[in-house]
Amino acid sequence: MAANLVPHGIRRLGVLGAGQMGMGIALVSALRAKVPVLLYDRSPEQVTKGFSLVDKLLLKDVNKGRITSEEAKEARDRIQVVGQEAALQGMRDADMVVEAVSENLGLKQKIFAELGRVCSDKTILASNTSSISITKIASSVIPEGVAASSEVGKKAAERVVGLHFFNPVPVMKLVELISALQTSPDTLERSRSFAVACGKTVTVSKDVPGFVSNALLMPFLNEAIMHLEKGVATRDDIDTTLKLGMAHPMGPLQLADFIGLDTCLAIQQTLYEGTEMVDAGWLGRKSGKGFYEYDN
Numbered sequence: 325m326a327a328n329l330v331p332h333g334i335r336r337l338g339v340l341g342a343g344q345m346g347m348g349i350a351l352v353s354a355l356r357a358k359v360p361v362l363l364y365d366r367s368p369e370q371v372t373k374g375f376s377l378v379d380k381l382l383l384k385d386v387n388k389g390r391i392t393s394e395e396a397k398e399a400r401d402r403i404q405v406v407g408q409e410a411a412l413q414g415m416r417d418a419d420m421v422v423e424a425v426s427e428n429l430g431l432k433q434k435i436f437a438e439l440g441r442v443c444s445d446k447t448i449l450a451s452n453t454s455s456i457s458i459t460k461i462a463s464s465v466i467p468e469g470v471a472a473s474s475e476v477g478k479k480a481a482e483r484v485v486g487l488h489f490f491n492p493v494p495v496m497k498l499v500e501l502i503s504a505l506q507t508s509p510d511t512l513e514r515s516r517s518f519a520v521a522c523g524k525t526v527t528v529s530k531d532v533p534g535f536v537s538n539a540l541l542m543p544f545l546n547e548a549i550m551h552l553e554k555g556v557a558t559r560d561d562i563d564t565t566l567k568l569g570m571a572h573p574m575g576p577l578q579l580a581d582f583i584g585l586d587t588c589l590a591i592q593q594t595l596y597e598g599t600e601m602v603d604a605g606w607l608g609r610k611s612g613k614g615f616y617e618y619d620n
C-alpha cells in the first residue's frame with residue numbers, strides 16, 4: 325500500500341560506493357526525495373571523508389536559509405552506513421539500489437550478479453556508470469544456467485537501468501537515464517520519477533558507449549589535451565578561451581582534472597572499445613578496411 329504513496333515507489337534506497345558520486349546520490353536522495361538510504365563502501369575512510377563533505381554542504385544550505393537545521397538533521401539521519409553483511413541483508417528490502425563504484429566492467433558485473441541473487445525481482449538495479457554498457461551489466465543479473473530469453477531471464481534483467489548523475493551531484497541539475505535493451509518501461513518510468521524527486525531534470529539516452537553526455541564531452545576534453553600537447557596554447561590560455569569565450573564554468577583541462585584523469589581514461593577506453601568499426605575488425609589499412617578500403 326505504502327508503495328502507492330509516491331509514484332516512484334522507492335521507500336528505501338541502497339547506494340553502493342561512498343565516493344564523490346555515491347555520497348552525492350545519497351545526499352540528494354535523503355534531502356530532496358526524503359528517502360532512507362543504506363550506504364555501503366568497503367573503505368571506512370572513504371565513508372568518513374564523504375560524510376564530512378555532506379555535513380559541510382548541509383550546513384551551508386542551513387546558513388543560506390535554504391533548509392532548516394531540522395531538515396538538515398533529518399536528511400543526515402536518513403543516511404545509514406552499513407557493513408558488508410548488513411548491506412547484503414538491507415539491499416534485500418530496498419526498492420532501488422544505485423551502484424556508484426569505480427568504472428570497471430568486471431567489478432560491476434560481479435556486484436550486479438550478487439544483487440541479482442539477493443534482491444527481490446521488483447528491486448530496481450541502477451548503475452551510475454559514465455559509459456559502460458548497461459545491456460552488458462543487465463546480462464550479469466541473470467542467474468547462471470538461465471536463458472536470457474526465458475521468462476525468468478527477462479524478469480531478472482528488465483529491472484536494470486542506467487542512472488547517470490553528474491559531479492558535483494548536489495549542484496548539477498541533470499540525470500541521464502539509460503535504457504538497456506532489456507530494461508522494462510516500468511523500470512524506466514519509476515527511475516525517471518525518482519530522479520525528478522531528487523530535484524533533477526532527466527534526459528534519456530540509448531545504451532551506446534558514453535551515452536549522449538560522455539560521447540560528446542570526452543572528445544572535447546581530448547582535443548583540449550592534444551592542443552596542449554601540440555603546444556598550440558598554454559594550459560591557462562586553453563581553459564580561459566573556453567571559460568570566457570564560451571561561458572563554460574570550467575575550462576576543459578580543469579574539468580578533466582575535476583572528473584579525474586583515471587575516470588576520463590576509463591570512459592575513453594569504453595568509447596574506443598565500443599567503436600563499431602573496431603568491433604567489426606575494420607582496423608584501418610592493416611585490416612584492409614577502415615574509413616577507406618585497401619587492397620592488401
Ligand code: 3HC
Binds near residue numbers: 381455489491574
Ligand atoms: N560538491 C558539492 N557542491 C559543490 C562542490 C562539490 N564538490 N563544489 C562546489 N559546490 C557548490 C558550492 O557549494 C556552491 O553552492 P551554492 O551555490 O549553494 O553556494 C556552488 O557549487 C558554486 O560553487 P563555487 O561558487 O565555490 O564555485 P564555482 O562557481 O566555481 O562552481 C562548480 C563550482 C559548480 C563545480 C562549477 O565550476 C561547474 O559547474 N563546473 C563544471 C562541472 C561539470 O561540468 N560537471 C560535470 C562533469 S562530467 C560528469 O560528471 C559525468 C561523468 O560521467 C564524467
